[in-house]
Amino acid sequence: DTAVSQTPKYLVTQMGNDKSIKCEQNLGHDTMYWYKQDSKKFLKIMFSYNNKELIINETVPNRFSPKSPDKAHLNLHINSLELGDSAVYFCASSRETVTDTQYFGPGTRLTVL
Amino acid sequence: KQEVTQIPAALSVPEGENLVLNCSFTDSAIYNLQWFRQDPGKGLTSLLLIQSSQREQTSGRLNASLDKSSGRSTLYIAASQPGDSATYLCAADSWGKFQFGAGTQVVVTP
Numbered sequence: 001d002t003a004v005s006q007t008p009k010y011l012v013t014q015m016g017n018d019k020s021i022k023c024e025q026n027l028g029h030d031t032m033y034w035y036k037q038d039s040k041k042f043l044k045i046m047f048s049y050n051n052k053e054l055i056i057n058e059t060v061p062n063r064f065s066p067k068s069p070d071k072a073h074l075n076l077h078i079n080s081l082e083l084g085d086s087a088v089y090f091c092a093s094s095r096e097t098v099t100d101t102q103y104f105g106p107g108t109r110l111t112v113l
Numbered sequence: 114k115q116e117v118t119q120i121p122a123a124l125s126v127p128e129g130e131n132l133v134l135n136c137s138f139t140d141s142a143i144y145n146l147q148w149f150r151q152d153p154g155k156g157l158t159s160l161l162l163i164q165s166s167q168r169e170q171t172s173g174r175l176n177a178s179l180d181k182s183s184g185r186s187t188l189y190i191a192a193s194q195p196g197d198s199a200t201y202l203c204a205a206d207s208w209g210k211f212q213f214g215a216g217t218q219v220v221v222t223p
Contacts, residue, residue, distance in 0.1 A: 004156075033211075043157075043202065043213035056210055090156060101147065102204075102211065104157040 003027050004105040006091050012111045013081055021076045021108045023091030031055075032074035033092040033102065034066060043090070049074050081112045115140045115207040119214035127222050132190035134217045136203035141181045144206040148177050148188050151200045151216065160201075161188070193221045 004025045013019055025032060033056075034046040048056035052068045063079045078085060091105040116139045126132060136146070145164045149157040161170045163179040163186065170177050174191040190197055200218045204211040 040215065041200070042215055043204075043211075045210050045212075048210070058210070092157075101159045101162045103159060104149075106156040 004091055004093055004103050006089075006105040006108050008108060009106065010109050010111075012113065014113055015081055015083060017081050018077070018079045019081060019110070020078070021089055021091075021110070023074045023076070023105055025072055025091075025093040025103070025105075027093055027095075027103060029093040029095050029103075030071060031094045031096060032068065032071075033094075034074065034076050035090040035092060035104075037088040037090060037107070039087070047074075047076075078110075081110075083112050086110055086112045115143075115205055115210075115212040117203060117205050117212050117214040119201075119203060119217050121217060122215065123218040123220075125220040125222065126193055128193060128195060130193055130221075132188075132193050132197065132219060132221075134188040134190075134201050134203075134219070136186040136188070136205075136214055138184045138186075138205040138212070140205075140207055141184055142207060143181065146177075146179055146186050146206065147204045147211070148175075148186075149202045149204065151202060153199075157202065193219075195221050195223050197221050 007022045031050045033048045037043045047066045049068045065077045068074045088107045092102045094100040094102045147162045148160040161177040163170045176189045179186045200216040202216040204213045
């Protein structure tokens with residue numbers, strides 16, 4: 001059974017479009033995260049939610065808006081996509097915010113043309 | 114601001130040799146440090162998590178040490194196998210945020 005799943009796996013779109021990436025975890029974790037992995041393979045945290053509440057919001061353009069309808073889901077909506085948004089986006093979850101192992105999804109490769 | 118560095122960026126060893134991967138961090142005020150494995154085109158798999166109060170963690174052929182005072186963690190992989198070929202990332206948890214290194218790409222040749 002997949003612990004952390006993301007859809008879609010690949011996303012190719014034109015500049016200016018709006019797109020969403022979905023994430024679901026079936027681990028019963030309280031905390032979920034979104035990370036961006038750029039072309040140099042650096043992983044950077046974007047957002048963190050604990051029990052549907054936003055607790056970390058790094059310096060991310062407000063075109064990116066996370067939404068957590070419930071504890072098991074954290075979706076990422078991106079407005080007015082730009083070329084620089086091309087990256088792999090990873091969702092992750094952990095039992096608590098700071099002390100526990102993070103479990104990652106398979107990633108969504110976003111390509112903006 | 115926490116900065117995490119991994120050296121070397123790439124490593125190639127013959128099968129059977131022990132692997133030593135280094136991770137350094139600038140802010141010693143960390144809650145924990147986690148080691149991950151990333152296979153090409155795939156997500157991250159957690160290998161070991163060391164709490165700030167611990168000095169090391171072991172799982173099978175893997176052993177990770179943590180020295181907060183010097184800002185270092187080392188991942189040892191004993192008797193490497195071709196299946197160990199992957200990119201290994203460390204991440205330091207500071208103030209609830211994981212700061213990742215750029216990773217060490219490992220190739221184990223048969």
